[in-house]
Amino acid sequence: MDDYNDTAVITSEGLQCLIEALLNRSYQVVGPQIRDQAIVYDTLTDIDQLPQGWSDEQDGGHYRLRPRADGAYFGYAVGPHSWKRFLYPPHQSLWQANKDGDRLYFKDERPDPPRFAFLGVRACELNAIAIQDRVFMGDAYSDPDYQARREGTFIVALNCSEAGGTCFCASMACGPEVKTGFDLALTELLNEGPHRFLVESGSPAGLEVMAELPRRNTTRADLQAAWAVVENTRRSMGRTMPDTDIPALLLDNLTHPRWDDVAQRCLSCANCTMVCPTCFCSTVEDSSDLAGTTAERHRRWDSCFTADFSYLHGGSVRQSTRSRYRQWMTHKLATWVEQFGSSGCVGCGRCITWCPVGIDLTEEVRAIHDTSPKGKGEAR
Amino acid sequence: MPPPDFMMPMPVKVMQRRQELATTWTLDVETGPDELAAFTPGQFNMLYVFGVGEIPVSFSGDPAGRDRHCFTVRAVGPVSRALTELPIAASLGKRGPYGTGWPLAAAEGADLALIAGGLGLAPLRPVLYHVLRYRQRYGRITLLYGTRSPSDILFRDELDGWRRRQDLEVRVTVDHAGSEWPGQVGVVPALVPTLGFDASNTVAFLCGPEVMMRLTASALLDAGLAPAGIYLSMERNMKCALGHCGHCQFGGVFVCKDGPVLPYPRLRGLLSLQEL
Ligand SMILES: Cc1cc2nc3c(=O)[nH]c(=O)nc-3n(C[C@H](O)[C@H](O)[C@H](O)COP(=O)(O)OP(=O)(O)OC[C@H]3O[C@@H](n4cnc5c(N)ncnc54)[C@H](O)[C@@H]3O)c2cc1C
Ligand code: SF4
Numbered sequence: 009m010d011d012y013n014d015t016a017v018i019t020s021e022g023l024q025c026l027i028e029a030l031l032n033r034s035y036q037v038v039g040p041q042i043r044d045q046a047i048v049y050d051t052l053t054d055i056d057q058l059p060q061g062w063s064d065e066q067d068g069g070h071y072r073l074r075p076r077a078d079g080a081y082f083g084y085a086v087g088p089h090s091w092k093r094f095l096y097p098p099h100q101s102l103w104q105a106n107k108d109g110d111r112l113y114f115k116d117e118r119p120d121p122p123r124f125a126f127l128g129v130r131a132c133e134l135n136a137i138a139i140q141d142r143v144f145m146g147d148a149y150s151d152p153d154y155q156a157r158r159e160g161t162f163i164v165a166l167n168c169s170e171a172g173g174t175c176f177c178a179s180m181a182c183g184p185e186v187k188t189g190f191d192l193a194l195t196e197l198l199n200e201g202p203h204r205f206l207v208e209s210g211s212p213a214g215l216e217v218m219a220e221l222p223r224r225n226t227t228r229a230d231l232q233a234a235w236a237v238v239e240n241t242r243r244s245m246g247r248t249m250p251d252t253d254i255p256a257l258l259l260d261n262l263t264h265p266r267w268d269d270v271a272q273r274c275l276s277c278a279n280c281t282m283v284c285p286t287c288f289c290s291t292v293e294d295s296s297d298l299a300g301t302t303a304e305r306h307r308r309w310d311s312c313f314t315a316d317f318s319y320l321h322g323g324s325v326r327q328s329t330r331s332r333y334r335q336w337m338t339h340k341l342a343t344w345v346e347q348f349g350s351s352g353c354v355g356c357g358r359c360i361t362w363c364p365v366g367i368d369l370t371e372e373v374r375a376i377h378d379t380s381p382k383g384k385g386e387a388r
Numbered sequence: 389m390p391p392p393d394f395m396m397p398m399p400v401k402v403m404q405r406r407q408e409l410a411t412t413w414t415l416d417v418e419t420g421p422d423e424l425a426a427f428t429p430g431q432f433n434m435l436y437v438f439g440v441g442e443i444p445v446s447f448s449g450d451p452a453g454r455d456r457h458c459f460t461v462r463a464v465g466p467v468s469r470a471l472t473e474l475p476i477a478a479s480l481g482k483r484g485p486y487g488t489g490w491p492l493a494a495a496e497g498a499d500l501a502l503i504a505g506g507l508g509l510a511p512l513r514p515v516l517y518h519v520l521r522y523r524q525r526y527g528r529i530t531l532l533y534g535t536r537s538p539s540d541i542l543f544r545d546e547l548d549g550w551r552r553r554q555d556l557e558v559r560v561t562v563d564h565a566g567s568e569w570p571g572q573v574g575v576v577p578a579l580v581p582t583l584g585f586d587a588s589n590t591v592a593f594l595c596g597p598e599v600m601m602r603l604t605a606s607a608l609l610d611a612g613l614a615p616a617g618i619y620l621s622m623e624r625n626m627k628c629a630l631g632h633c634g635h636c637q638f639g640g641v642f643v644c645k646d647g648p649v650l651p652y653p654r655l656r657g658l659l660s661l662q663e664l
């Protein structure tokens with residue numbers, strides 16, 4: 009056990025103190041809130057802004073909020089936002105070029121990175137952040153803005169007390185229990201005693217914040233209740249990914265008829281890539297002023313579902329929806345392993361819920377698995 | 389000090405420009421700081437034209453030169469056209485060098501087959517400069533170069549010079565030509581069997597349109613070359629060249645950082661698939 013590991017129990021008052029302790033350290037605190045009938049992540053200063061007493065119903069192409077009676081603060085699964093929008097913003101200025109006669113000058117236009125404290129980061133999301141860390145900081149070139157944001161972030165993780173209808177983190181070994189990569193971790197306890205939170209510290213910074221909270225010591229019953237919460241969630245996953253060597257299965261079946269089948273349904277709308285917490289593709293855009301003396305370059309999220317994405321002079325490499333869906337799914341589940349040493353999917357279910365036609369990647373994998381010419385699960 | 393932003397270009401000036409073909413120009417540009425002057429043949433830069441955009445372009449000059457970088461650009465769209473129109477003394481943005489180069493050190497002692505199609509001769513020209521400078525380090529060297537028509541032949545004067553050398557075999561072919569063309573007619577892959585190389589000791593560098601490289605690689609394999617002795621320079625859409633934007637993926641390969649020069653075994657199974 010590291011010397012910064014500690015546990016304690018706090019009430020909702022303690023949760024408010026936690027937010028204040030983070031604000032006092034000049035973090036922008038970001039947490040779940042209701043906007044436009046969905047739970048999204050936004051800055052907050054008060055626990056009253058949390059979606060207390062709400063839950064969600066999720067299924068392929070379906071998301072609806074519904075009230076819950078127990079007053080839980082975190083009684084829902086993940087919504088359309090993920091933390092990537094804070095660490096890797098959807099739109100960002102990169103630089104400005106100024107032209108003065110024959111001369112060009114480049115000026116850094118990246119804004120100073122904010123310091124965030126994330127409240128309520130689920131296990132799948134911690135894994136997604138670790139995956140993006142490998143993308144943006146794991147090789148020769150580090151993305152300086154991502155790195156600065158990432159290094160400045162304080163993470164309050166959350167053990168899920170409710171699995172969503174499209175969740176399958178358990179079968180991706182990415183949840184529901186948070187294990188590492190947090191400063192503090194909460195488990196909301198509604199049973200066997202009053203409404204309370206078990207808090208664990210996972211870093212020296214976390215331990216320091218925890219020491220400021222009104223708290224009581226943990227009992228055996230608290231720990232048992234917390235364990236039961238996670239176990240219950242683990243058992244109620246809405247989806248499962250087939251248990252097989254998925255990279256081998258997909259890479260051996262790049263011409264499987266199922267790709268044609270899914271292409272009949274997929275709208276190539278790119279929703280799945282926008283909501284996915286690990287999808288990292290971006291493009292750049294230039295704008296210039298009318299006088300022709302300044303030009304700016306911006307970066308924005310892009311998607312492998314767009315026609316331009318693979319454009320080479322003369323036409324796009326991936327013209328068909330079939331090839332784009334195949335690119336997305338084989339990248340996510342197969343070639344990602346070769347590139348970054350892990351799957352690119354953490355089983356959060358967002359791409360299933362927010363697909364307008366409810367395409368479910370676990371189903372697509374299962375269909376290929378069950379009809380793979382090389383036999384069930386014995387690909388390769 | 390803020391961390392370096394690898395997406396930010398460096399301003400450099402055009403020192404010289406030469407027309408090579410109807411729409412193809414070679415620009416000599418300043419290298420920028422000395423530590424960025426060196427490159428490995430096969431590597432590329434991202435070149436930015438003010439207000440227009442940024443594209444990947446390979447080094448086409450002598451790797452031993454330290455005072456300038458050469459880029460040979462064919463105008464096919466907005467950015468490449470704007471590059472070819474830059475006058476002497478104009479500034480452009482440059483970042484790089486990026487990507488893998490041709491395995492020149494590993495190929496020492498072997499025979500070399502340099503096989504180019506169209507503009508693909510430009511990224512191979514630095515290889516020619518290098519191997520001719522260190523000629524004794526390599527065995528037999530063959531350059532097989534194909535273009536669509538005689539008017540597409542790049543670096544004609546240099547090709548003539550190379551052809552006159554005793555220590556280099558140069559074969560130029562065109563897909564179509566009128567009767568005034570005295571040379572070879574035929575596509576590159578079809579000429580591979582006529583090269584007569586020692587398959588057990590030949591390393592091949594391929595650069596050109598993807599179909600030409602795919603068919604040439606098959607012809608080389610048929611002629612007995614080991615898959616690991618064949619290298620291809622791949623092209624994919626690129627926005628960052630850093631491994632971050634995702635655009636250049638070809639199967640699991642990031643062409644910008646794992647390539648553009650890739651050994652054939654890495655591409656096996658990928659090249660034959662449509663729309664990958
Ligand atoms: C590693 C590498 C080296 C290259 N070296 C050279 C070279 O030495 N000389 C040369 O003339 N060309 C080279 N190219 C091709 C050159 O980058 C494209 O011709 C250029 O991007 C076309 O851009 P455009 O705006 O002029 O035209 P458009 O066809 O309008 O292209 C629009 C955009 O699509 C993308 N794009 C289009 N075609 C390509 C392509 N073939 N490769 C990558 N991105 C593309 C670019 O982002 C471009 O801005 C190279 C490409 C790569 C990947
Ligand atoms: S692929 Fe789907 S389930 Fe997997 S991490 Fe992305 S959004 Fe979540």
Ligand code: SF4
Binds near residue numbers: 281359
């Ligand atoms: S799978 Fe669904 S969300 Fe993704 S592009 Fe296709 S229709 Fe859109």
Ligand code: FES
Binds near residue numbers: 628635636
């Ligand atoms: S060009 Fe951006 S990842 Fe390769």
